[in-house]
Amino acid sequence: MTDPMREILDRWKDAFDGHQVDAMADLFTSDALFQGFGPQVVAGRDAVRAYYEAVPDDRTAEVTVLSTYTIGEQVAGGFADVTFRDPKGWEAAVHLSLTLRREVDAWRIRQYHVSRVMAEH
Template sequence: MNTTSTLTSLLDQWKTGIAAHDSAAVAKLFTDDAIFQGLRPYTIGPVGVAEYYESQPLGLTADYDLLETRQLSDDLVLGYLEVAFSFVDRPTVEVFLSIVARRNDTGWKLDHYQVSKLA
């Protein structure tokens, strides 16, 4: 398994869903019990993910650089990346993101998402 291509496939879908302001498409990338920590209090599962991205402004885009990957097991992959969230009307927000992807019977999905905004 190539951890980089596994995560890149998921992250490219995530990025596309964000740019299209399609919160349902983004939420489908997460497991039913995913821990999701954006820049607000955490939530569990796709419903919380959809609500988070639905509340984001139109025109939001995300560009990422995958910094590190680790294969934790046959069905778990960890990724650490730098993300630049760009807005139409305010400065870009740069964050670090840790993710864990889990393979289940429907393919790879995000099981953990943790944003850190380092000053």
Template structure:
């Protein structure tokens, strides 16, 4: 279960660090509920739009705090994430994700950020 989360999250981090919003969005289901620090959106287009609006140089460092296997095809992860910027202080947040096994592999179906 942790391997699943670490694999998807490593790809998520890489896409953010490279400022590649479409690569990040590809890690989400087509109907994913996405709640960053702006109003929520649904689907990959909302995810891509959100990450495209983020500044160049944004980077994510995370620590997986809790995991739960809710079903054979559903995994929950709770993380502490520090988003770092080139021109402002680090933003620490909590992140809650639900991954679902699909025909395309494990994808994020729910993403919820909250400020500390």
């Protein structure tokens, strides 16, 4: 069995870096819970698509998987560090946690949560 967390994040990074919003939305379950940079948790694939449509086209992500787990054959997840960047020098480091669910055809993200990394807390 491959590592579902690494598999999904490789696909997510490719779609994010290419600003392929439909491909990104397809990585999520239809009832996904999503907490990005915004103040509200949103639900569903359409909300995820709308979130990514608002991200500037020139942003990219550097992903380092920190920890992964599986629970049986249907649930997996883990933690990663992600640094978002653009060519103008903007940068944002986050901790990312995912819960994944195996659907008939692929692993999908059921829960996505980022927490901004601050120099002081």
